[in-house]
Amino acid sequence: MAPEDVQRWAVKIEYDGTPFVGWQRQKNGLSVQELLETAASHLAGGLAVPSITAGRTDAGVHASGQVAHLDFPAGLPLVERAVRDGISFHLKPYPVVVLAAARVSPSWNARFSAVKRRYRYRILNRPGRAALDVNRVWHVKFPMDVGAMQEATRLLLGTHDFTSFRATSCQAKHAIRTLERFDVTREGDVLTFHVEARSFLHHQVRNLVGTMKLVGGGHWSLARVREALEARDRRAGGPTAPAEGLCLAGVNYDPDPFALVASD
């Protein structure tokens, strides 16, 4: 459809990634994208409502603040609450919900207009497995040195070639990225990493956290982390942390399309 034939809406979405093959449509299972577009098409009398997302999360990865845009037919009378609550209604009983909806210009793009992606990764660090946070955390039994991990995160802050921490299947043209935030804190048995950048390489957050686990367990020194970064070779980086600890916490835009929308 030409831009004048569509009305573009930005939606903020929360989902539990456990039952899905990931964000992107796939033939081998249920994706968040397929559910969202199907739910949205119910508001458009069955017409297709294609979406573009800010971050194509992998199978098992969660989101508390994913953002996508949806192109509805231009003539439909849509208002913020009806889009938000209508899509959420049609998403039942799946663990996916629209938290906010805002009309945006056809030149606005959930992927290309994003100025920052914010991820959170949680490790449950205790002997006992999770009973309450099943599928929400990575369970690491051995005691971890958070101070050492925090020092290691600082080595990786800023602009670097992250080839050693990108999936070998990553499609990006180059591996230079800028980590604007990368830190870890402990609260009780839970370690939380915050990782923020304009954009990320495929598996970058999980590969960084997998490497930090080696530091936290005393298996890797800070020097080894620096060597891994400088090697620019995936074989030099640490292992990929499991999907279930990862959550796309939010996406920033300037201006924020959701700043003025209804919150009740």
Added chain:
Amino acid sequence: MAPEDVQRWAVKIEYDGTPFVGWQRQKNGLSVQELLETAASHLAGGLAVPSITAGRTDAGVHASGQVAHLDFPAGLPLVERAVRDGISFHLKPYPVVVLAAARVSPSWNARFSAVKRRYRYRILNRPGRAALDVNRVWHVKFPMDVGAMQEATRLLLGTHDFTSFRATSCQAKHAIRTLERFDVTREGDVLTFHVEARSFLHHQVRNLVGTMKLVGGGHWSLARVREALEARDRRAGGPTAPAEGLCLAGVNYDPDPFALVASD
């Protein structure tokens, strides 16, 4: 069994209350108590291992720090890690896990030695239902005035006759209890109540939170809360908040039996 025939162990337990009929054994479904005692009996060659708990949580109520004691046969060679990890192993695949185990004297009692119970109640306060915290929060759609609720919690702090906030089926001899802590804070879309006392009446926390919801929505004034307390009549109190928002966060003992146990 006589005290000399048993070795008593204190265990700290986390569980997701969703699939259970509650703590206490019942004929109509699976209880945490039945699972725990059955798992413990595997360590005792099939002999019965009875338990007493600090707090008999209702169906759907969670615990991140429940405490119980277990009476194992005196002759068994048991050590802390084997009790903790052995019971947890036999609790699979249920969402129940033992976080710590400590040998205690036969005069120590999980219920009667407790000096404080700590509960947490969480409300998800936004238009959209929970996708990530399904069965973990009470979803309240309308905007809530946290400042008004916080003022109302202060009216109920301290020692009162809580007849208006106890279940009509409550078996306690009298309704006088002392709330040592009762407050509420907002973090994003989540309101968290902290409620602490030496002991509680049946449904007391849920009835208090159900009343606070009326205050938060502007339906009840502070004066109405005071009237409800002074009425000493369950019909004057607010409704019972649902089980899924409630979590037994911890139980205090003096001294703490888990202070010196293995944490790895």
